Each structure stands twice: as C-alpha cells, then as structure tokens.
Amino acid sequence: MFAQIVRDEDGHVAFHVEYLRRAFERLSFSQRIAAQVVWRFLFRGACLIVMLDHRAVLRACGVATAVFWRDCGRIFDETAAGIFSPANVLAPTKLTLELNV
Numbered sequence: 001m002f003a004q005i006v007r008d009e010d011g012h013v014a015f016h017v018e019y020l021r022r023a024f025e026r027l028s029f030s031q032r033i034a035a036q037v038v039w040r041f042l043f044r045g046a047c048l049i050v051m052l053d054h055r056a057v058l059r060a061c062g063v064a065t066a067v068f069w070r071d072c073g074r075i076f077d078e079t080a081a082g083i084f085s086p087a088n089v090l091a092p093t094k095l096t097l098e099l100n101v
Contacts, residue, residue: 017082024083036084040076047072 024032051058051065058068 013079017079020083025086032084036080039080043072043076 047069051068058065
C-alpha cells in the first residue's frame with residue numbers, strides 16, 4: 001500500500017512539474033529567476049514552520065531538523081530545476097521521491 005502511494009505521488013509531482021515548466025517558459029529569464037527566488041523564500045518559510053510545529057514528530061522519527069532542512073532544500077532544488085531549467089526542454093528529467101525510512 002505504501003509503495004503504491006509513493007508511485008502515485010511520483011506521477012502527481014511529475015504532472016505538476018511539467019505543467020509549471022510549460023507555464024513558466026512563457027516568462028522572460030529575469031521573471032523566471034524572480035519567481036524562483038520568491039518561491040524558494042516561501043518554501044523555506046513553510047519548512048521552518050513545519051520544523052517548529054512538528055519537531056516532536058521529527059524527533060520521534062529520528063530525523064534531525066538540520067537533516068530535514070537539508071533534504072527539503074535538495075528536493076526543492078531538484079523540482080525547481082525540472083521547472084525552470086531551459087535544458088529540460090531538450091531532455092526532461094524524471095523526478096523520483098526518495099524515502100529515507
């Protein structure tokens with residue numbers, strides 16, 4: 001069951017990456033950079049709130065807040081590259097959800 005959820009989410013993320021890549025490719029380079037900077041700022045704010053609000057859950061799962069922060073940043077970078085990189089027009093990337101359980 002858990003594996004099916006991960007496979008479903010993988011397809012869900014890939015769908016949104018493709019949709020957003022096409023939506024943002026109409027913008028100028030500077031507009032795409034600005035969107036990515038604002039998006040990263042909002043994402044990091046959300047990560048901080050999750051870390052503070054769910055620190056007991058993270059601790060119970062054995063996930064250090066520094067590891068959570070780093071892994072969230074890595075996932076953001078991979079996703080943003082799939083959306084904002086002009087190289088993906090020639091060779092789209094397949095994003096996969098990795099679970100460190």
